[in-house]
Each structure stands twice: as C-alpha cells, then as structure tokens.
Amino acid sequence: MICFLTSRIDDPETGKLNPANRLEDELRTHFPKHCRALFICSSPDGWEITDFYANATKVIIEDAGFLFEQFRILDGRNESAAAELVRGSDLLILSGGHVPTQNRFFEKIHLREIMKDYSGVVIGISAGSMNSADAVYAQPEEEGEAIDPSYQRFLSGLGLTEINLLPHYQENKDDVLDGLKIYEDIAYPDSMGKTFYAIPDGSYLFVNGSKEELRGEAYRIKDGVMTRISS
DSSP, rough: EEEEEESSSBBTOOOOOOOOHHHHHHHHHHHOOTEEEEEEEESTTTTHHHHHHHHHHHHHHHHHOOSEEEEEEEEETGGHHHHHHHHHHHHEEEEEHHHHHHHHHHHTTTTHHHHHOOOOOEEETTTTHHHBSSSSOOOSSSTTTTOOOTTOEEOOOOOOOEEEOOOOHHHHHTTTTTEEEEEIIIHHHHHHEEEEEEOTTTTTEEETTTTEEEEEEEEEEEEEEEEEEEO
C-alpha cells in the first residue's frame, strides 16, 4: 500500500495540485494506470458537502494531468456496499472534515477490516490523514470539545501508520478554542507519553510499505515540548 497523508493536496493560492516536496512527482510514480478512485466522506449524511469536495478534489487531480477511469463516492447513501466499493478501487481518497465524525463512519463500515488486504494507493486529506493512524489523536476542534470531559481525544483508526499528524499548522498554530490555545494548552499536555507531528499545508507523510517519510516542514510534539524537525 502507498499512502500520501497530507494536510491538503492543493495550493490555496493557485487552487492547483501542490507540487511542494515532490508530491506531484511522487504521485505520478504511483498513480494507478487505469485509476478507479473512491472518495470516502467525513460526514455520511452531509451529501451536498461531500459531493462538492469530491468534485473539487477530482478537478484538482485531473487538472494536473491525471486520468480517472472511474470516480465514485462512499458515504451514507451507499454505505452498505462499502466493502465492494473499496475492493473495486485502486485509489482511496480519505476526505477532510471533523475527525470524530469521520472516525465513527469508518468504524460503522468496518473500513479498517476492509482495508486489511487493500494494496492500492491512499490519499489522506486533513481528517482523513489523522484517522489513518493506528491510535488517532482527535485534537479538539469544535466549540465545547476542549472543555467537555466526555470528549474522547484518542480513538482507534485505520492503522495505516503509527504517526499522529496535526494538519494546517501554519493556519491554526495561534488558534484559541474554549479559551485554550490549541497547541500550548491542549496538544502539549496531551502529548505526555505520546508523540504528534504538526505539519503545514504542502507537507505530507509518505508511506511505502514499511517505509515512512515526513516530506516538508514538520514539528514534533513530544512530552509537552515542540521541536522543529525539518524545513
């Protein structure tokens, strides 16, 4: 299995596939020849939003010169066919969105089990990349979550990597949620005994079998301390 676990795949300034850190070149090396893609949602009932982002993602990839033989969507409308849809695809795109909501959907359709024999390509975007971890760190992101004692910050994920990614670092590094700084007051304390990697847009985790590489700028958060590990 080949995985590109990204913060986002497009350059927000151009709207085009972001070529930073050789993402486009690497994707050309591994993109399926007769690509049957499956866009897997983050919210099973948010059909209009899913359709919008699925089409936008398809256009971004096509505009870079990649061709699809088939491009389908998996959400609440066809979740009963999840296993058939995944097994009939050689490119899975795990969408961005709300991490716990997507995680519940993945669990409901047994995506981790379905993907055990999957040997194609995976592109994770934001939440999709976060939920690709074995043990997911669901950093609070919506109002009320940071101060809710029942909010689960650690979830079971797809097991495609052991690495916990925190996307959009350049965008949200100074954000405050429920009166708490999302890094200094939330992520740092949660990292005690654990390790997270914050990445800005344009950086990604490349997984090729047992080989894993963080490509681009990245910051390690471990035991309450953040360290820049690559530029």
